[in-house]
Amino acid sequence: MNEFDNKPIGDTQSLTQSLTQSFTQPLSESHSHENTAINGPIFSTFLKFLIPSLVGIIAMSTAAIVDAIFIGNYVGAQALAAVNLIMPFMSLLFGIGLTLSIGGSVRAGKYIGENNNRAASAIFSKTLIVMSALAILICVTGFVWHESLFKSFGANEIVLPLMAEYFLPLLPFLVAQIITIVLYFFVRIDGHPNLAATALALGSVLNIALDYLFIVEFGWGLKGAALATGLAQLIPMLILMSYFLDKNRKLMLSFKQTKWFEVFSALYNGLSEFVSEISAGVIAFILNWLLITSVGVEGVAAITVVNYLIMVGFMMFFSVGDACQVIISQNFGAKKIKRIEHFLRLAFIITALVSVMCIVPLLVFTEVLIAVFLEQTALETMILAKQYVEIIWILFLFVGFNMVISAYLTAVHLPAQSAFVAIFRALILPGVLLLVLFLFIEDVHFLWALPLAEILSFALALGLFVNHQPKKRISQ
Known part of the structure; x- marks a missing residue:
């Protein structure tokens, strides 16, 4: 009998003890020869990976939200809209980073579960090298053709200079952000979740402090927000690099690599993450275009506020799925069916x-939460944001389960099925429904396309999960 079986989820004492142990453990948990992902108690092992992920991801989300609060209150609603219009490009960059990082780390996790650390190190090295080179290439492209990019994203004469004011100072730091993403996922797969969480948390604290200094004290506007975000990315990268000082780490970095085709296999493994990120950019573009057409810049500013309001919740769901990928990929390599089933059960309860x-x-304090992001004079934007929330909240009933199922499919090396869920929930269904409802429904009610797409996607994800349960998958 394992810990999951004999301790209820709501046991406050066991939860407190697990949380305490999670944060009092040394950062280098892998000094022990035992791989807790494969052999540790279910409940405490899941918390060991989930809690640091939550801390890091929520800290990062909080920094982004504080960013928006400073911009909305000290620069204006149009500045918020300008930042949101840049999101498609950022989605492309981070989509590539997440795809290869998650796909590569899941592959490395399976190798670690098979006790093949050499193969795990090889995919780690190739992922870091390829992503660094791609990040440099994409950043150069963005610098040279940024004005054309902005116009293609629907920018008008009002927001075009605001987009440049934010985007250009941020560009040089994007390489550090990509390296941080790669290191974050691989450091966690090697049993160092606390180190990964510490890196993100400290970077977020610095981001908030620099936001206040650059935007409020120095009055640098969007340029200050960009510099605060960029400079703060250097800290987590440096902290994560301390992983290389651990002599007992499983993943070794080597620039002499062969079999580079494995990078494409890793990309395939992370296909759903790429689809999700790119689709988010496409849907953001469609949504921004529809809102500018029907409501104007205020509509884009309002949906930006709503995006920040739901960000923490979405990141919490992401953390649950992220923890699943780390643990399940290793247990999949070790062929431990029962452990995978217990971890999934726990993940669904937490979701x-x-x-x-x-x-x-979100429903009880709607007006209060919206007012935090905007000046009191932005009444039209506030009214629109409240109308959006009355529709968007339904997403929370389904999106978490869709994310966890997609993460499970990726962890057990079913990237096509995972990508199938991702492309339907993040691109095809919301894109088609947004355009169709926009033609036939007045005002902002075409936004019902988003929760409707999530509901339909849940039916699809549930069907795939039933057909690929752990016992069936491992026996294949």
């Missing part, structure tokens, strides 16, 4: 609790 935690404050 349901997070849904409730997000929906209640």
